[in-house]
Amino acid sequence: MTASPSIDPAAFLQEQLAQASPDLLRELLTTFVNALLSADADAVCGAAYGQRSDQRTNQRNGYRRREWDTRAGTVEVAIPKLRSGSYFPEWLLERRRRAESALISVVATCYLLGVSTRRMDKLVQSLGITGLSKSQVSEMAASLDEEVAAFRTRPLDAGPYTFVAADALTIKVREGGRVVKVAVMIATGVNADGYREILGVQASSSESGAGWLGFFRDLVARGLSGVALVTSDAHAGLIEAIGATLPNASWQRCRTHYAANLMSVTPKSAWGWVKALLHSVYDQPDAEAVHAQFDRVLDALTDKLPQVADHLENARADILAFTAFPKEVWRQIWSNNPNERLNREIRRRTDVVGIFPNREAVIRLIGAVLAEQHDEWAEQRRYLGLEVLARCQAVLHATASEEEPTIIGAISA
Numbered sequence: 001m002t003a004s005p006s007i008d009p010a011a012f013l014q015e016q017l018a019q020a021s022p023d024l025l026r027e028l029l030t031t032f033v034n035a036l037l038s039a040d041a042d043a044v045c046g047a048a049y050g051q052r053s054d055q056r057t058n059q060r061n062g063y064r065r066r067e068w069d070t071r072a073g074t075v076e077v078a079i080p081k082l083r084s085g086s087y088f089p090e091w092l093l094e095r096r097r098r099a100e101s102a103l104i105s106v107v108a109t110c111y112l113l114g115v116s117t118r119r120m121d122k123l124v125q126s127l128g129i130t131g132l133s134k135s136q137v138s139e140m141a142a143s144l145d146e147e148v149a150a151f152r153t154r155p156l157d158a159g160p161y162t163f164v165a166a167d168a169l170t171i172k173v174r175e176g177g178r179v180v181k182v183a184v185m186i187a188t189g190v191n192a193d194g195y196r197e198i199l200g201v202q203a204s205s206s207e208s209g210a211g212w213l214g215f216f217r218d219l220v221a222r223g224l225s226g227v228a229l230v231t232s233d234a235h236a237g238l239i240e241a242i243g244a245t246l247p248n249a250s251w252q253r254c255r256t257h258y259a260a261n262l263m264s265v266t267p268k269s270a271w272g273w274v275k276a277l278l279h280s281v282y283d284q285p286d287a288e289a290v291h292a293q294f295d296r297v298l299d300a301l302t303d304k305l306p307q308v309a310d311h312l313e314n315a316r317a318d319i320l321a322f323t324a325f326p327k328e329v330w331r332q333i334w335s336n337n338p339n340e341r342l343n344r345e346i347r348r349r350t351d352v353v354g355i356f357p358n359r360e361a362v363i364r365l366i367g368a369v370l371a372e373q374h375d376e377w378a379e380q381r382r383y384l385g386l387e388v389l390a391r392c393q394a395v396l397h398a399t400a401s402e403e404e405p406t407i408i409g410a411i412s413a
Contacts, residue, residue, distance in 0.1 A: 160226020
């Protein structure tokens with residue numbers, strides 16, 4: 001009869017691990033990795049260390065120490081040296097990098113989620129890593145560059161993109177030993193299947209007409225087509241770029257940006273009333289009611305606030321362009337800037353960084369955020385129905401057949 005073991009192996013191991021020092025896992029990993037490196041070097045030499053053999057082709061010549069940052073902490077590995085030639089375990093380590101690929105992915109993801117360098121340093125120290133400098137974090141985050149570049153240059157082959165929204169963010173960047181402001185231009189759209197897409201992102205020295213023209217030319221070259229309506233602010237260069245690259249598209253002035261412009265000419269004490277009147281225009285059930293309400297608002301403002309009434313009258317065509325399209329579209333998209341929520345999410349990530357070291361870092365972070373948002377939109381429910389999109393395309397074709405220019409409205413004061 002075989003006696004039963006007096007020790008439970010699982011319980012014994014659990015007890016020893018609980019009593020062990022926090023460095024136990026790193027010590028085990030160090031021992032295992034160094035044993036693998038020694039065995040691999042022996043295979044390269046043709047014989048084991050210290051063994052006499054006719055099969056030997058090289059000899060060992062000590063070790064060189066190297067720190068390796070892993071998810072278990074910083075491990076000091078001993079890389080064998082050879083008398084003839086060199087040995088480097090490319091199957092395990094990467095040249096000029098002291099971190100494992102999985103840790104690089106973790107750091108890049110934290111960077112993308114807006115974790116500051118200081119918090120990143122505390123995080124990795126809690127894992128037993130000696131620490132990460134700003135340059136190391138930037139170097140690890142650079143692994144996002146290839147993914148972002150592929151996303152920014154992908155063909156726009158899911159058109160027609162019936163609705164497009166364009167906006168720009170101002171980001172602080174260090175250039176030439178000083179801090180300058182860089183405009184990051186972003187465009188979103190609704191594709192032929194009714195889903196929203198991030199169409200492109202590009203950085204420019206300023207939000208100028210040349211910058212917007214280059215941006216839209218790139219979108220068109222990549223396949224942007226079938227655009228019926230573009231929503232944006234009233235930046236002169238942006239409107240001209242839309243007219244030059246998308247000649248059959250109508251232009252809708254962003255409600256949020258226009259409200260800010262109108263507020264600047266409205267007495268502070270009257271803004272609540274004027275804002276309510278403006279919102280009442282957008283809340284009408286059909287195009288005829290929208291224009292009728294707009295006339296009533298003008299009548300109400302003409303005597304009391306003539307400057308505000310003139311501002312509204314001059315912007316009429318700009319802010320009511322959406323009435324040419326089916327009412328199902330209005331509240332879903334054009335009653336507000338569809339990029340505002342996206343901009344807030346980008347700001348939440350970029351505010352953690354503050355001042356970027358260069359433009360490449362700006363595109364890396366914002367491009368990665370946009371790629372993430374693009375994937376989320378692809379998994380959500382359809383943004384607009386196919387029947388609505390078909391009706392909107394009919395409006396585009398009817399507009400294209402007219403001889404008059406299709407950019408609606410002039411630039412308001």
